[in-house]
Amino acid sequence: MKSVSNLMLSFVALVLSSSISADTAPSASKTRGDAAKGREIATQVCAACHSPDGNSVIPMNPSLAGQHAEYITRQLESFKQQDDKPAIRQSPVMSVMVEPLSAEDMRNLGAYYAQQAARPAGVKDKSLALQGEKVYRGGNLESGLPACAGCHSPNGAGIPPHYPRLAGQHAEYVATQLRSFRASERAKDPNNEMHMIASRMSEIEIESVSEFISGLR
Ligand code: HEC
Ligand code: HEC
Structure with a gap:
């Protein structure tokens, strides 16, 4: 009996997951990053300029906390030089930072920062x-x-x-x-x-x- 109901459950799960993936982009499962893996890079490499939780305290460095994952991933890709083509977005600092990052790292970083609570910089004038x-x-x-x-x-x-x-x-x-x-x-x-x-x-x-x-x- 138990194995039958388990079978039923996995069948339902299969139907559900296939109907979900049919509604979203074909690469949806690939674009979802692993926030825990992103945290490792963020706290070890990026924290010096963007703070560990992505709420930058340096006005020239953007805050990343609460930013959409897809946007962060896309910007990281755009800082990277592709073969002989110049990078879409030029930044002497960020072009060096993205150099060692894989496509998966970039998705993981997006997932991590998107989950962090944003603290507004605040108005001065x-x-x-x-x-x-x-x-x-x-x-x-x-x-x-x-x-x-x-x-x-x-x-x-x-x-x-x-x-x-x-x-x-x-x-x-x-x-x-x-x-x-x-x-x-x-x-x-x-x-x-x-x-x-x-x-x-x-x-x-x-x-x-x-x-x-x-x-x-
Ligand atoms: C030495 C300082 C420094 C380090 C370290 C650094 N960044 Fe940056 N980052 C910057 C600066 C400065 C900019 C703004 C670049 C520009 O003017 O276009 C920026 C921009 C960005 C942006 C674009 C944000 C937006 O709103 O468009 C992202 C995303 C980003 N950094 C992620 C990272 C990640 C991920 C790491 C670690 C792998 C990292 N940065 C490490 C200084 C740094
Ligand atoms: C028609 C839609 C549209 C309108 C209206 C618009 N934006 Fe944008 N904005 C965008 C898009 C799309 C991007 C992302 C661009 C990219 O990826 O390079 C963006 C990016 C930005 C960024 C960069 C964010 C970052 O983190 O680096 C800033 C700043 C910005 N917009 C400010 C403004 C301001 C200020 C206004 C009003 C005067 C405005 N936008 C009106 C579509 C719009």
């Missing part, structure tokens, strides 16, 4: 942040700048897998990235929506929206 909130929520009709909230969501949590979390990120890091998108230095891909968006931003819009984002939670 309230009136600047208030100005930035208008940009974040309403964009700029005159220059055709879309509202950030449309893709990064009203609370900055982002929409996985494509739109990264921004909430609580260091203002200095955010502003640097926006300038880098504006100059088409980051991710030289004409399909990257952020190039068009950042190209429509003035310096004060960049500074104020970055300040606002650092306090979002």
Whole structure:
């Protein structure tokens, strides 16, 4: 009797798992990382700059805690030089860091950081942040700048897998990235929506929206 019910259970499990995998991308099982393995690399190698739990205390180094796993994995891949092609995203520091990482390591790191609780950097200049909130929520009709909230969501949590979390990120890091998108230095891909968006931003819009984002939670 026992073995029959076990058989029944495994049959149900099989049906369930095959119907789940039919609903998701074919590589879904491959893209799920092992957070425990990611933790080892994160605490031994990455912690010096991103802190052990991914809440960076250095404003130029991004916080990774609570970021979507897929986004982290994709960025790590983009820092890596592929054969003779230059890396999609240039960073003298990160290109060295990703050198020894395998595709599996990158998925594991994504899984680890996604599970860490994010601590917002916090606003330093309230009136600047208030100005930035208008940009974040309403964009700029005159220059055709879309509202950030449309893709990064009203609370900055982002929409996985494509739109990264921004909430609580260091203002200095955010502003640097926006300038880098504006100059088409980051991710030289004409399909990257952020190039068009950042190209429509003035310096004060960049500074104020970055300040606002650092306090979002
Ligand atoms: C020596 C300091 C340093 C170390 C060590 C380091 N990083 Fe970074 N990391 C940075 C800096 C600086 C940036 C921003 C690069 C840029 O300006 O584009 C960054 C960016 C990133 C990003 C992109 C984040 C985003 O929001 O787009 C990820 C992901 C990342 N690092 C993961 C890691 C992992 C995983 C490790 C360990 C294997 C690691 N880093 C080790 C300094 C470091
Ligand atoms: C149409 C959708 C869309 C809108 C609107 C949008 N973004 Fe983005 N944003 C993206 C995508 C997609 C990425 C990931 C780009 C990549 O992978 O290189 C991104 C990435 C970013 C990043 C890099 C995050 C990191 O951790 O390095 C910042 C900063 C950012 N956006 C800020 C903004 C701000 C500020 C606004 C409003 C002025 C805005 N975005 C509006 C789609 C959007």
